[in-house]
Structure formats: C-alpha cells, structure tokens
Amino acid sequence: MREILTVKNLSVIYKVEERKIHALKEVSFSLREGEILGVVGESGSGKTTLGLSILSLLDEKAYASGRILFEGRDIFSLSEQELLDIRGRKIGLIFQEPAASFNPVLTIGYQFREILQKKLNLKEKNLVSQIIYDSFKRVKLVDEERILRSYPHTLSGGQLQRIAIAFSIALSPLILIADEPTSNLDITVESQIIHLFLRLKEELNLSVIFITHNLDLAKVICDRIGVLYKGKMREIREKETLFREPKDPYTKELIEAFKKLE
Amino acid sequence: MKLLQVEKVKKYFVHKRKVVRALDGVDLFVEEGQTSALVGESGCGKTTLAKVVVGLYPPQAGKIYLKGEEITSKRNKAFLRRNVQMVFQNPYLSLDPRCTIFFSLYEALSIFTKIKKKEAVPFLEELLKSVELPESTLWRYPHQLSGGQLQRVCIARSLINNPSLLILDEPTSALDISTTVKIIDLLLKIQEEKSVGFLFISHNLKLVKHLAWWVFVMYYGKIVEFAPKDLIYKNPLHPYTKLLLDATTLKLKDIPESTLPERGCRFFSRCPYKKDMCLKEPTLIEIENNHFLACYLKRK
Amino acid sequence: MRIFKELIKNKLAMISLVFLSLFYLGAVFADFFSPYPYHEDDIEYLWSPPTRIHFFDFHKRIFFRPFVYKYKFYIDQYYRRIYYEDRSKVYPIKFFVHGFKYKLLGIIETDLHLFGVSGTKLFLLGADSKGRDLFSRILYGSRVSLSIGLIGASISFFIGILVGAISGYFGGRVDNVIMRLVEMMMMVPAFYLMLALRASFPPNLSSTQVYLLIIVILSFIGWASIARVIRGMALSLRERDYIYAAKVLGVSDFKIIFRHIIPHTFSYALVAIVLSIPGYILGEAALSLLGLGIQEPQASWGNLLSSALGIVNIKIFPWILTPGIFIVVSSMCFYILGESLRDILDPKKKISI
Numbered sequence: 001m002r003e004i005l006t007v008k009n010l011s012v013i014y015k016v017e018e019r020k021i022h023a024l025k026e027v028s029f030s031l032r033e034g035e036i037l038g039v040v041g042e043s044g045s046g047k048t049t050l051g052l053s054i055l056s057l058l059d060e061k062a063y064a065s066g067r068i069l070f071e072g073r074d075i076f077s078l079s080e081q082e083l084l085d086i087r088g089r090k091i092g093l094i095f096q097e098p099a100a101s102f103n104p105v106l107t108i109g110y111q112f113r114e115i116l117q118k119k120l121n122l123k124e125k126n127l128v129s130q131i132i133y134d135s136f137k138r139v140k141l142v143d144e145e146r147i148l149r150s151y152p153h154t155l156s157g158g159q160l161q162r163i164a165i166a167f168s169i170a171l172s173p174l175i176l177i178a179d180e181p182t183s184n185l186d187i188t189v190e191s192q193i194i195h196l197f198l199r200l201k202e203e204l205n206l207s208v209i210f211i212t213h214n215l216d217l218a219k220v221i222c223d224r225i226g227v228l229y230k231g232k233m234r235e236i237r238e239k240e241t242l243f244r245e246p247k248d249p250y251t252k253e254l255i256e257a258f259k260k261l262e
Numbered sequence: 263m264k265l266l267q268v269e270k271v272k273k274y275f276v277h278k279r280k281v282v283r284a285l286d287g288v289d290l291f292v293e294e295g296q297t298s299a300l301v302g303e304s305g306c307g308k309t310t311l312a313k314v315v316v317g318l319y320p321p322q323a324g325k326i327y328l329k330g331e332e333i334t335s336k337r338n339k340a341f342l343r344r345n346v347q348m349v350f351q352n353p354y355l356s357l358d359p360r361c362t363i364f365f366s367l368y369e370a371l372s373i374f375t376k377i378k379k380k381e382a383v384p385f386l387e388e389l390l391k392s393v394e395l396p397e398s399t400l401w402r403y404p405h406q407l408s409g410g411q412l413q414r415v416c417i418a419r420s421l422i423n424n425p426s427l428l429i430l431d432e433p434t435s436a437l438d439i440s441t442t443v444k445i446i447d448l449l450l451k452i453q454e455e456k457s458v459g460f461l462f463i464s465h466n467l468k469l470v471k472h473l474a475w476w477v478f479v480m481y482y483g484k485i486v487e488f489a490p491k492d493l494i495y496k497n498p499l500h501p502y503t504k505l506l507l508d509a510t511t512l513k514l515k516d517i518p519e520s521t522l523p524e525r526g527c528r529f530f531s532r533c534p535y536k537k538d539m540c541l542k543e544p545t546l547i548e549i550e551n552n553h554f555l556a557c558y559l560k561r562k
Numbered sequence: 563m564r565i566f567k568e569l570i571k572n573k574l575a576m577i578s579l580v581f582l583s584l585f586y587l588g589a590v591f592a593d594f595f596s597p598y599p600y601h602e603d604d605i606e607y608l609w610s611p612p613t614r615i616h617f618f619d620f621h622k623r624i625f626f627r628p629f630v631y632k633y634k635f636y637i638d639q640y641y642r643r644i645y646y647e648d649r650s651k652v653y654p655i656k657f658f659v660h661g662f663k664y665k666l667l668g669i670i671e672t673d674l675h676l677f678g679v680s681g682t683k684l685f686l687l688g689a690d691s692k693g694r695d696l697f698s699r700i701l702y703g704s705r706v707s708l709s710i711g712l713i714g715a716s717i718s719f720f721i722g723i724l725v726g727a728i729s730g731y732f733g734g735r736v737d738n739v740i741m742r743l744v745e746m747m748m749m750v751p752a753f754y755l756m757l758a759l760r761a762s763f764p765p766n767l768s769s770t771q772v773y774l775l776i777i778v779i780l781s782f783i784g785w786a787s788i789a790r791v792i793r794g795m796a797l798s799l800r801e802r803d804y805i806y807a808a809k810v811l812g813v814s815d816f817k818i819i820f821r822h823i824i825p826h827t828f829s830y831a832l833v834a835i836v837l838s839i840p841g842y843i844l845g846e847a848a849l850s851l852l853g854l855g856i857q858e859p860q861a862s863w864g865n866l867l868s869s870a871l872g873i874v875n876i877k878i879f880p881w882i883l884t885p886g887i888f889i890v891v892s893s894m895c896f897y898i899l900g901e902s903l904r905d906i907l908d909p910k911k912k913i914s915i
Contacts, residue, residue: 156519262468
C-alpha cells in the first residue's frame with residue numbers, strides 16, 4: 001500500500017497568555033491508502049490539533065513546524081487558494097459535535113447545494129440532486145425530502161452526523177479525517193456510524209484518520225493505531241500487535257486499563 | 263427491607279404545550295451496601311429519575327422509600343439530605359470555580375456539623391486521603407485539577423455526611439479510560455469500607471458489570487427489564503437489552519429510527535419481533551428467578 | 563491582580579484611570595489644592611478672566627518663579643468691566659503657602675495650600691459673577707459630582723443585584739411579580755421621574771439633605787434595569803451543576819444565592835457600574851442646573867454651569883464653561899475604563915473577578 005499522506009516532525013505550539021503550550025511534539029506518521037488509521041489519545045493529548053494541522057486550520061496564535069506531505073507537496077507551503085482546493089475536495093473533516101458542521105439558519109438542502117456548487121463548481125440541478133441522493137443513500141438516510149427541507153436543530157445528533165458524512169463523501173475526497181465523530185452520540189447510534197465508516201472504506205476505498213479516545217472503537221474500526229500522549233506519538237503499529245504486545249510504557253498502561261474494563 | 267425503593271414514579275414535563283413523559287411509572291430498588299445499575303441512552307429519563315430520588319423534582323405520582331421511610335413528600339428533607347447524595351456527570355462543572363476545594367467541602371460539612379473552619383482542616387485532609395488525593399488539594403481551585411482529581415473531590419464531598427445511598431450519574435463518562443478504571447476501583451473500595459449503596463447510572467452496559475448486583479434497563483421512561491447482573495449478560499431477554507449489548511460491543515449495524523408511539527410498547531418502532539399484541543403496553547413480570555421483563559416475547 | 567495587568571496594556575484605559583485618579587484626588591484634597599474657599603466672593607473681581615501667569619516681565623527680566631500682575635478694571639460704554647494688568651508690581655506665586663484654615667480629611671486642622679498669591683488674587687480659571695474663584699469651586703464641586711456618581715451607582719447595584727438574583731433564582735411566581743414591578747419602573751422615563759421625585763420634596767432643603775435626596779432618587783431610578791439583567795444571569799446560573807450539587811447537599815437557598823450565584827455576576831456588575839456612573843453624574847448635573855439640586859453657595863459641576871445658561875455670558879466669559887469640560891472628560895474616562903474592563907472580562911478570555 002502506498003502512503004497517501006505523510007506527516008514529518010510536526011510540532012505545534014500555542015501561545016496563551018504568555019505561556020507556551022506544546023500541543024504536538026515532533027509527530028511523524030504516514031497514512032496508507034485505503035486504511036483506517038486510528039489516532040488514540042486522551043483529552044489534552046493533542047489529537048484535535050493534529051486533525052486541524054493537516055488541513056492547515058490552526059488558530060492564528062499557533063505556531064506549526066514540520067512538514068505534511070500530500071500529493072507530493074507540503075501542505076504548510078501551499079497558498080490559501082491551493083488549500084481551499086484541498087479542503088473538502090481532497091481531504092474531508094468530520095467534527096465531534098454533529099451540529100458544528102452546519103449553519104443553523106439554513107436548511108440542509110440549501111447547504112448541500114451550496115457546497116456542491118462552490119466546491120465542485122456544479123450548477124446543473126439534475127446533477128446536483130443526483131449526487132445528493134446518492135450520498136444520502138450511501139449513508140443510509142431515508143426520508144431525503146424531509147431532511148433536505150429541515151433545519152439542523154430539528155434533526156438528531158445521529159442524523160446530523162450522517163448528513164455531515166454525506167456532505168463529505170459527496171465531494172469524493174481521498175482522505176477523511178474524523179475527529180471523535182461519535183463521542184457526542186448515543187451508543188446505539190455510535191455503533192451504526194462505526195459500521196458506516198467501515199462500509200464506506202470498502203465501497204469508496206477511503207483512507208481515514210480516525211481520532212478517538214475510545215479504545216473500544218479503535219479496536220473495531222482501525223487497521224493501524226497510533227497512540228498520542230501529551231503531544232508525542234508514542235507508538236504506532238498494526239492493531240493486533242498493539243493490543244497483544246504494546247511496547248511503549250504509556251501504551252501498556254492504556255491497554256491494561258482497557259483489558260481490565262472488558 | 264431495601265435501602266431504596268422506587269414505586270411507579272411518574273414525572274411529566276410540559277414543553278411547548280406538549281407533555282413529555284420523562285418517567286412513566288418507574289420501579290427500581292437498591293439494596294443496602296450494594297450497587298444497582300440503571301442503564302439507558304440519553305433521553306430515557308435516567309437523569310430525571312436521579313433528580314427525583316434526590317429531591318430536586320417532586321414526582322407527579324408514585325412513591326419513594328428510603329430505609330422504609332417515605333421521602334416523596336417534602337417533610338423529610340433533612341433525612342433525605344443526610345442519607346442520599348449524588349455525584350454528577352461532569353466533574354468540571356460540579357464545583358464552583360470561584361471556591362477553593364476547602365470551601366466547597368467545608369460548605370458541605372457545615373450543613374449538618376457545627377464546626378469552625380480551622381477545626382475542619384484535619385478532618386477534610388483525612389477525607390481527601392481516603393479518596394487518594396494529597397492534602398494540598400484542599401487549597402486548590404477546580405481549574406487547577408484534572409478531571410479524575412475533581413471527580414474524586416466530588417465523591418469525597420458526597421460522602422462527608424455519611425449517606426447510606428449514593429447516586430452516581432454517569433460519573434466516568436467525561437473521564438479518560440485509565441482514570442475511569444481508577445475511579446471504579448475507588449468506588450468499589452468505598453462501598454466495601456462504608457457499606458454505601460450505589461445507584462450507578464450509565465449508558466455503558468460493559469462498564470456497570472464491574473460494580474452492579476442488579477441491572478435495570480430503561481427505555482423512554484420505563485424499566486423494560488431488570489435482573490441480577492449475570493442474568494442480564496448471559497440471558498438478555500428484552501429486544502432493547504439485546505440491542506444495547508450489541509451496541510456496546512459495537513456489533514450493531516443498523517436499526518430504524520426511534521419514535522415514541524402514542525400507546526403500547528415503547529420499543530415498537532425498532533423491535534424486530536413486534537406483533538399486534540404489542541399495541542397494548544406490556545408490564546414487568548417475573549420470567550424466571552428474579553429476572554423481570556416487560557415484553558410479551560417470553561410469556562407462556 | 564490580573565485584571566490590573568491587562569488594564570495596564572491598554573494605553574487609553576490607563577490615561578483614563580490616571581485622569582480619574584487625579585479628579586478624585588482633587589476632590590478629596592480640594593481644600594489643599596484650592597487657593598480660596600468656595601464661597602469667598604470679591605467685588606473687585608466680578609467676572610475676572612483667568613489670571614495670566616508670567617515668567618518674563620516687561621523688562622525682560624527672567625524670574626525663576628511664575629508671577630502674576632494685579633488686575634484692575636475700567637467700565638466701558640456698555641457698563642461692562644474690562645480688566646487689564648497693572649504691571650507696576652510683581653506678585654510671585656508661592657507654593658505650599660498658608661491660606662484659609664480647613665480640616666484635612668475632616669480630621670487634621672491645617673492651613674496649608676498647594677499654591678497661592680498674597681496681595682492679589684490668582685484665578686486659574688477665572689471668576690464668576692460674584693468674583694468667586696472658578697477653579698476652587700470646580701474642585702469643591704467635584705466632591706459632590708464625583709461622589710454622587712459612585713455612591714448612587716453602588717446603591718443601585720446593591721439593590722438591583724439582590725432583587726435580580728432572588729427573582730432569577732426562585733423563578734415562578736416570585737420572579738413574575740418582581741419582574742412586573744421592574745418593568746413598571748422602567749416604563750417611566752428616567753429624567754421626568756427624577757424631576758417629579760425631586761419636586762415632591764420641599765424646594766428649600768439643606769445642602770446635606772439635598773445631597774442625600776439626590777442619591778436616593780438616582781438609585782431609585784437606576785436599580786430596575788440592573789435587576790433585569792442580573793435576573794437573566796441568575797436564571798442561567800441556577801441550572802449549573804454546582805448549584806444542583808449544593809442543593810442536593812442541603813445548602814440553604816439564600817446561602818446559594820449569596821455564595822454561588824451573586825459572585826458570578828460580579829464581572830458583569832463591575833463593567834455595568836463603571837459605565838453607569840456618567841449617567842449619575844449627568845443626572846445630578848441636570849438637577850443642579852435646573853436649580854433643583856445642590857444650591858448656592860455650595861458648588862457642584864451642575865450648578866456651576868447654571869451661570870452658563872445665557873449665551874451672552876458664554877460669549878463674554880467663556881471660562882464659565884470649564885465645569886462642562888470636566889463633566890465631559892470624567893464621563894469619557896468612565897466610559898473608556900468601562901469598555902476596557904468589558905473587553906478584559908469577556909468570558910471567552912477566562913479572566914474573572
């Protein structure tokens with residue numbers, strides 16, 4: 001499998017009230033084509049910063065160093081125009097809070113059409129509708145008409161997250177970054193969304209970076225798992241191996257706790 | 263006599279002219295010194311039940327007994343406060359951020375005990391030790407502590423007046439996995455030492471396995487199944503329980519959206535076994551030894 | 563405190579703070595800074611223009627001390643006084659002089675003044691229709707104007723926070739009744755209410771009585787809008803987990819209100835108090851300007867401006883507008899300070915009192 005995204009020595013420092021917070025310290029890893037790579041970390045480990053860095057969406061107060069190689073170029077060296085081209089189109093992002101992906105005062109349909117129009121330059125109504133329906137079908141959303149007419153606040157978290165995923169895959173990205181996509185959802189919904197990810201990976205040959213704090217999820221969905229702790233990537237290896245023989249002391253502690261709760 | 267007995271408790275809310283039946287006849291109990299787990303997803307009413315038991319909301323109907331005494335009426339407030347305490351879900355929000363840990367704990371202590379601040383210090387230091395926190399924590403502010411530490415403080419605070427029942431509303435949902443293990447261990451230790459009964463509320467069936475004697479499964483304001491722990495895991499009877507177990511182990515792939523029907527079994531819209539008779543709401547009946555179920559499936 | 567550190571970074575806020583400190587310093591030590599008592603009139607100097615201060619004299623001799631000349635006048639064809647300097651004698655300005663007696667801070671008897679001239683009068687900002695030094699009167703006037711602002715605002719907030727917190731915390735009927743009362747109060751236009759309230763008391767009251775009355779009236783008008791905002795804050799604050807936790811523990815409602823709800827309103831309250839003080843200053847000024855407030859011979863910035871009501875006076879004696887400048891400057895300083903505090907205490911920045 002070839003490597004589709006490579007992160008080299010990524011370091012991110014936030015400046016908060018004259019203090020420096022090292023969110024990420026020399027993180028390096030690669031994402032292979034067609035795999036689901038898990039980034040497992042507890043709160044404060046820097047995992048959200050990692051997701052944002054890849055799309056160069058960091059705050060102004062953040063200083064990033066290192067390289068993120070995608071399609072032969074370093075993302076940090078790209079212009080704003082080139083970045084706009086990548087965001088959504090080539091690399092998608094799913095947020096933890098389902099409602100965060102949506103403008104609360106616009107209908108789902110309006111937002112979907114707007115995205116397709118702006119990102120894919122599509123104006124032809126029929127084509128747009130086709131893509132919308134196909135995407136909804138893939139994420140197993142029924143009652144499309146009603147959903148398209150609805151405002152975000154009338155839909156459940158699970159539905160919104162499915163719609164967010166539908167938005168993302170409609171643009172046919174190569175990579176999907178999912179930042180704790182199920183943490184705010186009920187467990188029954190979570191299970192369904194996880195299986196949705198697995199299905200999409202198969203059907204669309206998506207490469208996914210799945211960020212989570214939940215080892216249960218990582219165990220089911222990921223091919224390889226990287227463990228992030230206080231900004232450092234402690235260990236990254238095949239799922240089975242990680243659970244069987246963790247080498248890094250922090251990872252060991254994590255796996256032990258996990259086994260205890262089984 | 264059970265430590266806590268909840269009988270047919272109903273709690274309705276009126277929201278925009280619609281009646282929300284948060285609790286629609288809930289039966290539950292906790293034995294002395296044991297843990298009863300209440301499991302359900304968000305919106306099923308488990309937090310509402312906790313708030314009703316603890317006296318924050320009065321129920322529309324039903325009765326609650328603590329050590330045999332009825333606590334639903336307002337008269338017994340002091341008795342209630344002494345004997346029932348609660349630990350909330352989000353440790354970051356359970357303590358006043360402007361108060362030191364000492365003050366928050368002292369406030370709790372001084373409700374039932376007349377004691378000066380200076381005299382309280384050694385007692386509180388011991389208390390913190392018992393939840394495995396260093397004495398220096400006493401003088402810190404909440405924002406200086408981690409989630410795990412804060413939750414320990416909250417647990418300590420709830421135990422100050424030696425309650426016989428502790429209600430824990432998703433106490434580890436906001437915590438990391440390694441901290442969760444430590445908190446569970448701490449709770450087990452406390453239960454053994456002080457013989458406190460726990461009502462452990464969670465959405466995670468796997469987690470409650472470590473603490474529970476009895477497991478109550480709740481769906482849309484009603485208990486649909488309850489049994490001793492082992493029976494629930496070995497032989498889950500209600501379709502919703504099975505669904506939850508599948509979801510907890512991440513085996514659940516697809517289910518229809520949930521809608522609350524006007525009448526009849528609440529689980530109707532999602533049940534793969536639904537029949538006509540399900541339009542009449544089933545009641546909780548003992549199916550086998552101590553295993554209670556509200557479903558027509560296993561009826562003879 | 564961290565608030566102060568942040569405040570220092572804002573240059574405009576610091577300038578405002580310095581100005582206000584000077585004003586209040588001037589108010590507290592008015593006797594020390596004033597060369598003349600506020601009531602000292604002088605027929606020789608009716609409507610005297612500000613005394614020019616010289617460093618070089620007619621013969622181009624340099625003096626190390628600033629000095630003034632005596633002002634004499636003649637009457638012109640319109641029966642107005644035209645003042646001119648009598649350059650025959652030089653009167654140096656001395657510092658730390660002995661002048662009229664007073665009690666420093668109300669306790670220590672002394673007669674020390676910052677500066678003064680013997681043999682003639684020094685009017686830094688000119689004199690009024692009775693020959694009284696405007697500068698001194700402004701300083702004494704600042705005592706009234708600036709203190710009424712602070713005290714009035716504080717009392718309003720005290721009442722408003724109490725009522726608002728109780729209303730918001732308990733909700734239900736209590737909240738309903740209190741809020742309707744608040745709304746009724748807010749419906750009446752403040753200025754007219756103020757006049758009406760003042761008019762319902764006899765016009766001739768002693769200065770102290772008037773002073774207290776003004777404070778009471780202004781506080782009475784102001785508390786309603788504060789109560790409404792605090793009530794809104796209390797409504798949302800009471801849903802927080804630590805409030806539930808306190809209730810479950812058994813903490814009494816009033817203790818919860820005083821220890822856990824009200825302190826969380828301080829950030830808003832401080833900003834609101836600072837921003838409302840100019841309103842009180844202007845309120846007092848308005849009353850005094852209309853003759854309903856502080857009476858002569860007492861001074862307040864408002865009643866000092868009453869002599870500026872005629873356009874003739876302003877044209878011929880423009881220095882009479884100086885009290886207005888003080889009002890404007892102090893109001894602006896409070897606004898700037900309040901706005902800066904608001905930015906600092908913005909909840910997103912996580913700095914709080």
